[in-house]
Amino acid sequence: MKVAKFGGTSLANAEQIKKVCSIVLADSERKVIVVSAPGKRDSSDTKVTDLLIACAQKHLQTGNADAELEAVVKRFKDIANELGLDDEIVKMIKSDLEERLKLDTSHTGMFMDAMKAAGEDNSAKLVAAYLNSIGEKAEYVSPKKAGLLMSDEFGNAQVLPESYENLKMINSIEGIVIFPGFFGYTKDGKVATFPRGGSDITGSILAAALKADLYENFTDVDAVYAAHPGLVHNPVAVPELTYREMRELSYAGFSVLHEDTLVPVFMAGVPVCIKNTNNPSAPGTKISLTRDYSPNHVVGIASDAGFCCIYVSKFMMNREVGFGRKLLQILEDEGISYEHTPSGIDNISIILKQNQLKAGIEQKIIDRIKDELKVDDVSIDHDLAMIIIVGEGMKNTVGTASRATTALAKASISLEMINQGSSEITMMFAVRENEAHKAVISLYNEFFLNKLYK
Template identity: 35%
Template sequence: MIVCKFGGSSVADAKQIEKVRAIVEANPKRQIVVVSAPGKRSKDDEKVTDMLYACNALAQQGLSCKPVFKNIADRYIAILDGLGIEKKPFVAILEEVRQMIDAGNGAEYAASRGEYLSARMIASYLGWNFLDADPYIVINPDGTVHEQSYENLRSVLKKDEKYIVPGFYGCDIEGKVKTFSRGGSDITGAILSSASDAESYENWTDVSGVFSVDPRLVDNAKVIKTMTYRELRELAGVGASVFHEEAIAPVIAAQIPINVKNTNAPDDPGTMIVNERESGKVPLAGVSAKKGYSRITLRKLMLFKQSGTKHALLTMLHVFGIRPTFSLFGVDSIVWFFETSQASESVLKAMCTRLKSEFSLDSIEVDHDHTVVGVVGEGVMEHRDLISRVVGALDKASIKLNFLNFGSSQTSLLLGVDADKTQNAVITLYNALF
C-alpha cells in the first residue's frame, strides 16, 4: 500500500486535480491520499491558507470575514465547476466554515479549513472515503505527534478502502483543532504512512525531486537521486524547502522510503529518501543556506568553571523567548545563533542587561544579518579536502567566513556568512564541490 501527499500546487485548480486523479488511478496501491489547501495558480496569486488567516484576523477584530471569505468560496466553486461536481452541498459546507470563523474559533481552526475543504471536494470527485484528521491525529503542545495518533488511525483505517485525508492539522489533547507548522501536510502523510505500514510514501509537488542546490540560483542544479533521512533533515534545517524537516520522524523508525515526485511530470523518478545509502562515489548530497539569524556572543574568564552555567544561561535565554538553533563554544565563550524574529531590540537589550548582571559576564554582544550555510552528505567526514576546498572557494570569492562547524554532525559541515553574501556563498560552494 502506498500513501500519497499532494501539495498546494498539485491541487491549485481543476486541471491540477485531474492530474492527481490520473496519478492515483495509475497504481491501485495508492490507497491513502493526503491533500493540502489550494496553492498559487500563478506567481501573483494568493494561497487559500493566507486568505484564511486574513479571515481570522478580521474575526478577532469583531468584523465579519465575509468579504475575504467570498474570494475563498469563489476559488472552490471554480474548481467544483471545472471538475463537474454538484455545488449545492458544498456551498452549505463553505457557509458553515465561514460562520465558524466569524464565531471566533481561532487562527488554527481558520487555517485548517483550506485542507478540510480541499479533502471534502477531492473525496467527492474521486468517490473515495473522506477521513478527517481531527480527532484521530493528536498534536502535543510542542507540535510533535502524540503516540496515540497511530493507534487511533489503525483502529479506523480499513485495508481495502481508499481515503482522502486533509493535511496540516489534527487536534490537541483536549480535542480542539490544532495545526502543525506551515507545510505540515508532509507530516500528516508521514503519520498515515507509519500508521498504515505503507510500503512507501509518495510526496507529490511541483518539482521533480530534491535538488542538490536551489535551482533558482544555479541553472544546472541536479536532482538528488537517492539520499538518506539524515541528509534530508540537515538540508531542510538550513533552508531546503521541498520537504518539511519534521516529517521524517514518523517514518524513520519503520524505515518507510519517501519518494519526492512531480505532479506535472509523473514519470520522472524523483528523489528516493531512504535509511542508508552508499556514499563512496557520491559523498555529498547538496548545499543550502538559511538567512534571518542573529548572533549572541558571551564572554567571561573561567566561564565554565562552575557546573551548570551553560544550562542556566540557556534557561535565561528561554525566559526572553530566545531558542538558539546553532551553538559554538570556546574556552571562555559561547556563541549562539537564533532566528532574528524571536525577539525585538528592546527585549534583546533587556536580556543582555540581565545576563551580564546575573552572571557577571565580561561582555555580551548581539549582532544581526547572519546566514548559516550547510554542506550536507553522508560522506562529509571522509571527504579529506572538504574544509580546504570550502575555505579556499570562499576566500577566492572574497566572502568572509564567520564560523566553521565540522565534526558536530556526521552528515554536515556548517558555516556562517553575512546575510548579503548568501546567494554568492551557495553558488560558490556548489561550483567548487559539485
C-alpha cells in the same frame, strides 16, 4: 501500500486534480491520498487557505464576510464545474462554510483553525466526488472518524500519540481513501491545525501509522536540488538522501518538506519520495534511513540568514566549573533558543536566530551576562548567515574542509566561524549575510561543477 500526499498547486484547478487522479490510478498501491487545499493557479492568484483566513478575519472584525465567503465558494465551484460535477457538492461546500462561520468566536485561535481547515476538508471531498464520478471506488475519510487526535495548541498543534493506533482503522476501508491534510481534532472535538504546510505532516503520520511501504510527497518540483534554484542556476537534482541529510538541509533553508514531516516516518522507518505532480515520470528524490555513498560526496549546500552571535569572553573562563551551563541557563530563563555554542579556551559564542531578540531582551541578556557571570567582554554580532554542506560521506573526511575553505577563500569570503565534526554529516560556515549568496555559488561550483572531482 503507498501513502501519497499532494500539495496545493497539485489541486489548484480541475486540470491539476485530473493529473492527481491519473497518478493515483496509475499505481494500485496508492491507497491513501492526503490532499492540501487548492493553491495558486498562477503567481497572481490567492491560495484558498488565504481566502479562508481573510474571510474569518472579516467575520471577526465586522460580523459580515459574505463577499469573502463567496470568493471561497467560487474557487470550489469553478473546480467542481470544470470537473463536470453537479452543483450538489458546491452547495454542500457552501453550507459547510456557513456552518463554520456560525462557530463560537470567543477563542480566536480555535475559530481560525476551524475556518482554515475548510480548505483541505472540502478539497478532499471534491477529489473523492470526482473519483466516484469517473467510476472509481474512493471515499473521503474525516480525521475525526479516523481518530487523528491533536493537542489543543490551535494553529500549532501536535499529534497525540494514541492517533497512531486509531488511524489503523483506515486499513479496513475498501477503495481509495481521500484524507484531508493539515488538521485533526482535539479530544473534545474541536478542529486543530498543524502549522502552515502541515499537510506534509498528516501524510507522514498516516504513512507511519499504516506502516506504508512508501510515503510519496507530490509537489511542484522534480526533486530536491543540491542547492536552492533561487541562488544557483539550474542546480542538479539529488536522487537519494538519508533522513538526517534531509533534516540538516531543510533546517538550513530547504523548504521542500515541512520541517516536522520527517519525524513520524523516521520513527516508523518508512521511506519518503519527493515527486512532481506535473512530471510524475521523473524519479524524484528518495529519502530513507541509509543510502550508498562515496567518501567526500556532498549532496547539498544550504544557507539560512537572520542569525546573530553573542560573543562572551572572560580571562580564565575555562577554569570556572559551570560557566557554560550558567550562560545557557540565562538564555533559557529569557526564552531564547540557540543553535550552536562554539567555544575557545576563554571565550564562547552563542549562535541564535536574531528575530528572538526583541527590543529590550538583547540588552537584558547582555546585562545579565555581565552582572551574573562577571565576564570581561560580551557583544552581539548581527546579520550572519549559516551555510552548510551536507553529505553522509563527509565523516572523518580528508579534503572536504580543504576544498570548501579554499573555494570560499578564492571568492574572498570572510569566514566568521567554521564548525565541522560535531555532526558527522555537515560542515557549517558562518558568513556575513551579504556574502551568503556568493558563498553558496562558490561552494556549489566547487562540489558540483569542478570536473576534477566528479
